[in-house]
Amino acid sequence: MQSTPSTLRLEPFKVACSSCNLRELCLPVGMSNQQLERLDDIVATRRTVPRGEALFHVGDAFTALYAVRTGFFKTCVSSEDGRDQVTGFQMAGELLGLDGIGTDRHTCDALALEDSQVCIIPFHQLEELSRELSDLQRHFHKIMSREIVRDHGVMLLLGSMRAEERLAAFLLNLTQRLRTRGFSSSSLILRMTREEIGSYLGLKLETVSRAFSRFQDEGILTVKQRQIEVLDPDALQRLVNGSPC
């Protein structure tokens, strides 16, 4: 947990969606150059979040959305009695903070799993601009809707899949998202602990570890700590679909 000092660091220099290499993955998807310049006006600053620190906490006032530029995050909610649940992992180009719109306060914690950087998107200004630019409005609505659909998928996973199916689905989802970002879909380094994976999947860390070991025994992948090589993605796919019972 080598963390730089925990002061909130804002980058004063101008940042620009129009020249960002994530513009095909992030909020700007499908916008014209002219529209992008308008977006640049409101997405003016970045923030650095060292590994282990929070981008925001439950109860923090909601003022902005955050687009992950580099790094990796988890979001988690917790119940009165301390049990907590990882609700998602976010990587470059993905949006954080949608939970806060409903009540003007954040309802989950967002924690950096590695040194990360986010673009700050002041929400009032985003709403204002999206009243002008229907493409932006439309795209923002799609992003929220997809988050709802993703959550429904997780409910299906938590409600009806067995341990190995859950892990297989999780790995396929990760590799899929990495592929979209131009990374290898067979070789990946997990940014999170077994416990965090377990929390996301509704399993204990020992169960996650055993499932990894079983996959390795069956030649589906190799595990060396957090370094995973997927040898047989089809086998993973078969696990999440037709359970061979």
Next chain:
Amino acid sequence: MQSTPSTLRLEPFKVACSSCNLRELCLPVGMSNQQLERLDDIVATRRTVPRGEALFHVGDAFTALYAVRTGFFKTCVSSEDGRDQVTGFQMAGELLGLDGIGTDRHTCDALALEDSQVCIIPFHQLEELSRELSDLQRHFHKIMSREIVRDHGVMLLLGSMRAEERLAAFLLNLTQRLRTRGFSSSSLILRMTREEIGSYLGLKLETVSRAFSRFQDEGILTVKQRQIEVLDPDALQRLVNGSPC
């Protein structure tokens, strides 16, 4: 199963949000009379959905959101191999169809659990109007955000609670929503089967039934088929919070 014929029935006559008794619960929350008239212009028709029939199916083209006027719905998703998961139950004043915005196709089925009526909100027109009326825009964003937050709560439930805690949380949520609508919060009639409750909570119907019986034995409530009388809501609350282990 007294169902009227299954033809899609549109009510040709004018309906009006401005005079709807659900306007304090539904999309119009917080809008001025003048703004409401604008909304009336786009929410022009209703649709009747008999018990057991679908408002929409997975894969249907997405064109509109639906506000429940009367009745009760469930939404469910299913995986390739037939397993399915109830993702929510919707009652008067709640919105259906948000899942479709992201891909222009619905990603879940919405089924009426009793004879129901919905108001049709054409989505393009809603977007258009919300570019003009920032109050409407703001409120719509809040609704989507709250849906995301609700889903996170369900994930927490599915990922970390035990059977009785899940059922307790479910009952408290139901009674809470009924209270908001002016109904008794102690006496309720379940609109769904044990199997549907189980699917929502990630449990089998026998487990749901046993949990009901145990609650009855402990004097927390009485069950007679789908008729529930909650005698000790605090006991339910204690179950979901501090598990007494």
Next chain:
DNA sequence: CGCGAGCTTGATGCCGATCAATGCATGTGG
């Protein structure tokens, strides 16, 4: 080198799934 966080692996037990029988309410046709 030694510490500690995270990971693996084994032994055991429990919660909820599964299988199976019965009960109960509603509806239907003889």
Next chain:
DNA sequence: CCACATGCATTGATCGGCATCAAGCTCGCG
């Protein structure tokens, strides 16, 4: 009106997957 079918709910007996408890192991780091 009764006999019977059907759908849903309850209850019991048994089983199995995952949690739990408990050692060790690995690796990075001070």
